Amino acid sequence: MRTSTSSSPWSLAMQTASIRFDLLGAPYLKQIIRQVRDAVFDTIVEMLPDATNKTKMNADTLKDIYIRKMVKVSSNDDRWSLFALNNEFGRCIELKFVDKMKRQFEFSVDSFQIRIDPILENPSAQRPTVVIESMYGDIHMALSHLKERLIDTRKPEEIRGGGLLKYCHLLTRGYKAARPDKCRQLERYMCSRFFIDFSDVATQEQKLKNYLDNHFGSNSDQWSLSGDETDSEASTSQAPSSIMAQNQLRYDFLMLLYRVISESTVCLMSHDRKMTLQMVDRLAFQVSMSMYSCQQPAVAGHIPRTTLFYLQPNTSRWIPVV
Secondary structure: OOOOOOOOHHHHHHHHOEEEOOOOOOOOHHHHHHHHHHHHHHHHHHHOOOOOOHHHOOHHHHHHHHEEEEEEEEOOOOEEEEEEEOOOOOOOOEEEEEEEOOOOOOOHHHOEEEEOHHHHHOOOOOOOOOEEEEOOOOHHHHHHHHHHOEEOOOOHHHOHHHHHHHHHHHHHOOOEEOOHHHHHHHHHHHHHHHHHHOOOHHHHHHHHHHHHHHHOOOOHHHHHOOOOOOOOHHHHOOOHHHHHHHHHHHHHHHHHHHHHHHHHOOOOOHHHHHHHHHHHHHHHHHHHHHHHHHHOOOEOOEOOOOOEEEEOOOOOOEEEEO
8 A cells, every 4th residue: 555655765665564453362353353444445435436326335335346355364373364455457455454473574575564553552642652663674674675676585485385476576577686696596495385385286377367366457357368268348448558568567477487487496296397387388378369469450340369479499478470
């Protein structure tokens, strides 16, 4: 949730920080969660167009329209819940309620937390102390990484999925490794944990599709795109340039993921590794099909459905053969 347009390290930290409530054990937790949810919904209603009949917008209606996912985790090491607002352009806003969480960050740039317990415990306090911290450990180094767009983490083997998908996502957005000499070692740890948590190709594919929809805009119907199917209605309602930009980012992400898995996976049998790479390559091909079809004008009501693509040696871009 963006709170400032300033480019200072602290304002950048606020753009990536999560608000933490360490109150799941309190008897009034449900009331707090409901108050936060209602405050978010009230804000959404205020931002609706004036022509909207706001009197019919109740909590259940807004939940169906704007809540994309709701997660609750309860185990010996983790007890937390969150709800994420729906998004079409990869702009994720999540509200998380934490009692305990074994691993509280993936990379240094997303390790910031705003602890607002004093406000909740004493709402009448005139100047409560709110603590901003980095779970990475060194907040000044984390701020430096955020400002300079650098990727670094600690013990990636403790991250669910190893942080592999977010690592490739950050690279796609122009981030660079803070320690290039440790990059290959980091990738191996991430790949190993990813394939431990997602051991079969079907689970890997579903996880990958969900990640793409959550972080590169929702366009799930394109995954069924083949020689005899069209793009989703939601996608075609967007400007072609917007669709192209989203799909280009998706494609770049998938090609980076393909490269990392190909070069840094040491924990899989040859057959399993090949199956995973084929799955990633197939998804990238489907995205490239969407990109190419967006550029083609309709002729007598006909939109080209198939084309031939060629991948040059030592490159990561499919070239349409016309």
